[in-house]
Amino acid sequence: MASDIIRSDIGRRTGIALWRQIADAIRAGISSGLGDENGKLPPETELAEQFGVNRHTVRSAISALVSDGILRAEQGRGTFIIRPERLTYPISKRTRFSASLAEQGQKGEARIMSSEIMPASAEVAKALALETEAPVLQIRSVGIGGETPISRTTAWFDCHRFPQMADNLARFGSVTKAFAACGLDDYLRKSTMVEAYHATLDDIEILRLSPGSIVLVTLATNADLQGRPVQFSKTRFAADRVSLQIELDPFKQD
Amino acid sequence: MASDIIRSDIGRRTGIALWRQIADAIRAGISSGLGDENGKLPPETELAEQFGVNRHTVRSAISALVSDGILRAEQGRGTFIIRPERLTYPISKRTRFSASLAEQGQKGEARIMSSEIMPASAEVAKALALETEAPVLQIRSVGIGGETPISRTTAWFDCHRFPQMADNLARFGSVTKAFAACGLDDYLRKSTMVEAYHATLDDIEILRLSPGSIVLVTLATNADLQGRPVQFSKTRFAADRVSLQIELDPFKQD
């Protein structure tokens, strides 16, 4: 059979509506080659049979995906996939947001949403090797690739070491350039943690997700060439829009 | 306030039942310090108020988590967390499954479920730098930490280069030792991709998840010291049981 691609079965009384489970299955199926060469899905009746549910239930799933901009339904013709692929976002020693998107022909942009000086929480203080409550600059930004939001980041910087950081960031709109203007020419990714969660309401609003979507969360520390931490950040990626590519480079590019 | 830890808001008409969203929020909150020093949760009435729902709804969430073995409810005393923390799973040049669990005082074990020789798919062939359809050994295994399943992996090896791999794996139960017996003393992680999906029915069964849970998926290639790929693998982690720690080590441990 053509599309045995969706194998994930459907359960009842799980607290997750059937239409929701089906929507998620279709979403996942898209990245593994669901749909024919034109991105056309099997007809509703066939999907219903595959999932063992009523056609109405499949329709609920599809209409949710349509309003998410994932599918497009045309009466008499069929239902088609709109946005097929994921962006690959590299994590390496020299991870820089805008540069990595530019490589994929996307206009990358990190839009700064807020900027605030505050006392460091225990977590932030530890990551930046500061005293708790030491003043830090907190920046919230949203990463945009092409048209759609990809990620949202909260980043912290030591106010003491980089007093002009807020101004520089506002002026240049780029962490790399702002650091340079503060006298730090280079920095490297020191550590990264990756976790996955269900999207919060904030995620849903800011990243334009549908409820119950997944976010990939990275906790990252950047450090100067002496190994002293200069930036701590938490980034929440829309999981169905990215693959995180981890570049350990034990083998330099040849 | 003591536990403002659960901040994730709750939405209606999302296809995900309120009790389910609350259960997920509590699950997520556990790893970020929800509960007092004894792992005791706030009382149901307080939780209900925090989430803005009826106490009945919180009770549904709790009873689901109790039957999942995450919480324990004691009449008159309170509700307690059973399995508190996430395992941190390092990804570095020298990622080895059993070794990393052992460091955390867990009995690590990779239980081999199946072993099969098959023609390489396009994806596997590309990753291992082989011709498509070339014979490869496919191993399915489940990673266990302590008592609970953490991950499930499908790995592929070049049959031509490592003809004894199947036997060696069965004998030693460890990829590192099996490679050594095949004459490969050392290997390094060449590349890793990280993505996140909703759990499939297979995930739910094998990793003992509840439906709608999240899995972290890594696609990894290991290579010998000359950079030639020797192993390609896909691992699906129970997202609420692990943090992936990415070790780029630009700064060697001091």
Added chain:
DNA sequence: AGGCATTTGTCCGTATGTATG
């Protein structure tokens, strides 16, 4: 054009699950 099969869109009623008070 007409006729027909295919496929999505809309309406009805009914049973069960979820959430509140």
Added chain:
DNA sequence: CCATACATACGGACAAATGCC
């Protein structure tokens, strides 16, 4: 435990758009 309101899921029937003969 009870009563009430709403969301979810099902089944069936028919309308509307498309494409092909």
